[in-house]
Amino acid sequence: MAARYFVGDSSATINTFVAIDFGTNYSAFCFAAGKESAEYHVQPNAGGRKIPTSLLLRPDTSLDSFGEHVLEKYTDMEDDEREGWYLFDRFKMSLKDDKAVHGDMPIKASGKGDKSLPAKVVFSRSLEYFYKLAKEEISKCCG
Numbered sequence: 001m002a003a004r005y006f007v008g009d010s011s012a013t014i015n016t017f018v019a020i021d022f023g024t025n026y027s028a029f030c031f032a033a034g035k036e037s038a039e040y041h042v043q044p045n046a047g048g049r050k051i052p053t054s055l056l057l058r059p060d061t062s063l064d065s066f067g068e069h070v071l072e073k074y075t076d077m078e079d080d081e082r083e084g085w086y087l088f089d090r091f092k093m094s095l096k097d098d099k100a101v102h103g104d105m106p107i108k109a110s111g112k113g114d115k116s117l118p119a120k121v122v123f124s125r126s127l128e129y130f131y132k133l134a135k136e137e138i139s140k141c142c143g
Contacts, residue, residue, distance in 0.1 A: 018134045022126065024092050026050035027067075029130050033142045053092060055126055059084035061117060066129035074111070087111050088122055095119070 016033045028050060054070035057063060064085070065073060074087045087110045094107040103120035 016134075016138055018130070020127070020130050022092050022123075023050075023053055024090055025053060027053045027126075027130075029134055031134055031138060033138055053090060055086075055088040055091065055122065055129075057086040057088070057117070057121075057125055059086075061086065061121055061125070063125045063128050066126060082111070083113075086115060086117060088117075091122055 016031055018029055018031045020029045021027060051067040052070070054067060055063075056065045056070040056074055070087065071089065074082060074085065077085065088107065089110040091107050094105075095101050101119070104118045106116035107119050107122045109115040109117070
């Protein structure tokens, strides 16, 4: 993901590049940011901590959470409440068995039942999380 990130007014433009690694168990990101093309600050995500590759989506498939607290939140729900939610844990593994990876391929949700969502939904919600986290980290570092 490459973006021009504005801090304050447009004269404070920072060129920003973000790299995301979706791992089987953990995911991470890093970014490079600088006002001049030769001046970049590289920062690993959130102090270098690993983020579990777990995604929780609300019944309308909007993002609820990603990472550390997903499994705890999901298991704390009552069974009837949990039924409408989508939990994806280690979802990257869904890609390994399919020879033709495409956006509409179903990724099976973890937990009970046969719920699944298209890969493009699962990965776009994950990217949404990393986008928000990267903006926060960039603001702290370079804002």
